Each structure stands twice: as structure tokens, then as C-alpha cells.
Amino acid sequence: MFAPSADRNSADICELIQSLVSPKTHALEIASGTGQHISALATAMPDVHWHPTDVDSARLASISAYTQELGLTNIAGPIFLDATAAGWGASMPAVDLVLLTNLLHLISAGECRTLILEAAQALSPGGTLMLYGPFKRSGVLTSDGDARFDADLRASDPNIGYKDDLDMRTWLSDAGFARVAVNQMPANNLAFVARSTSS
Ligand SMILES: C[S@@+](CC[C@H](N)C(=O)[O-])C[C@H]1O[C@@H](n2cnc3c(N)ncnc32)[C@H](O)[C@@H]1O
Numbered sequence: 001m002f003a004p005s006a007d008r009n010s011a012d013i014c015e016l017i018q019s020l021v022s023p024k025t026h027a028l029e030i031a032s033g034t035g036q037h038i039s040a041l042a043t044a045m046p047d048v049h050w051h052p053t054d055v056d057s058a059r060l061a062s063i064s065a066y067t068q069e070l071g072l073t074n075i076a077g078p079i080f081l082d083a084t085a086a087g088w089g090a091s092m093p094a095v096d097l098v099l100l101t102n103l104l105h106l107i108s109a110g111e112c113r114t115l116i117l118e119a120a121q122a123l124s125p126g127g128t129l130m131l132y133g134p135f136k137r138s139g140v141l142t143s144d145g146d147a148r149f150d151a152d153l154r155a156s157d158p159n160i161g162y163k164d165d166l167d168m169r170t171w172l173s174d175a176g177f178a179r180v181a182v183n184q185m186p187a188n189n190l191a192f193v194a195r196s197t198s199s
Helices: 004-018 036-044 057-070 109-122 144-156 165-174
Strands: 026-030 049-054 095-101 123-136 177-185 189-196
Touching: 004 036, 004 095, 004 123, 004 177, 004 189, 026 036, 026 109, 036 049, 036 057, 049 057, 095 109, 109 123, 109 165, 123 144, 123 165, 165 177, 165 189
Parallel strands: 026 049, 026 095, 095 123
Antiparallel strands: 123 189, 177 189
């Protein structure tokens, strides 16, 4: 599977993640999609252990296909993970980094809060959560394209749509993330980088 959007933002995501890992880091990706991002990350950072997940069996197969095609030995077999389900965070070995791109606008606010709480549980003390995607700024949709996309999402399901950056800060703080940096990314996206408390 190939997603043009994943191809477009892959280099910028790689550059950001480079600054968040060290050799031997274990990194869990939520909603890995086609596998383009994690295979690019694994190629660029061969000393990091990558753990892809998704809810969709076709996408899990696509991730495996990229891994095999590129001969990557630092990507674990992809596993099914519903990141909006309560309980997954404590059910697996702790990781140093959890990363997610482009899912939060497709789920409800309640599911988003659950995902953040579970990611906090999945991290070892001092671990990092990176959340990338389109967001409102202080309640405002800041481009015509974002306003259209958000309206389309809400028309398909009134419970989903863009989350607000201020709500994100509250939800991250509530989940125990003490330090949160917000990075402006291309195409008007944001990347939240949150550190869990170290003890
Ligand atoms: C817009 S795609 C983003 C894929 C990839 N992260 C990217 O940026 O190209 C959304 C992905 O989220 C997955 N997904 C949807 N609901 C999910 C859930 N509850 N838990 C985990 N993944 C989910 C879909 O299967 C799909 O692969």
C-alpha cells in the first residue's frame, strides 16, 4: 500500500524522531498505516527497535511487505492494536517512545483521551510521546483547507474532527506528561512531544 500523504511528510517526521531517540530505543508506533513511515524510520535509525501496530489487517500486511522488501531486521512483526481501547498500555512491555501520526482527528475526544492515558501507561519512566497531525489553535481552524477537512469529518461523524491544541495540553498534563513541546510542522500540522515523569 502507498499513501501519497505519508510519502510527503516522511522526511520531516524522520527528522523530528531522530532528535527523540538514542541507540537501543524501543519505539512503538500506533496506527502505522501502510508502513511507509516506520520503514523510513527503521532505515534512517537502524539501532532503534521499531514496533508497528494498526487495527486494519490489510495495513498490517502492508507493513510486513515493506519490512521484507527492504530487508529491515529492526522492525518487529506488526501487531493488532486498538489504541482507543482501555487497558492496552499496561498489557505490553514498556517502551521508550510512542509515536502516532494522523489519527486523532479521526476519533472522538473521549477516544483521544483514552489513547493518551494508555500511551502514558505504555511508556517507561521518562519516556516520550509524539503526536503528529492537524489541530485547531485556541479553538480556531487556521486555514481554509483545515476548515473544509474538519467540516467533512464532522459531517461524516459529529463525534470526530480536529482536536484543539489547548485541550491537548490539558489531556497530556492529566495523563502525567510534565513537559510538552509543540512543534510547527509543514502543511500546518503540529507535533506534540511530551515527556512522561521520570519516577
Ligand atoms: C489516516 S491513517 C494514518 C496512517 C499513518 N500513521 C500515516 O500517517 O500515514 C489512520 C490509520 O489509523 C488506523 N486506525 C484507525 N482506528 C484506529 C484505532 N482505534 N487504533 C489504532 N489504529 C487505528 C487506520 O487503520 C489507519 O491505518
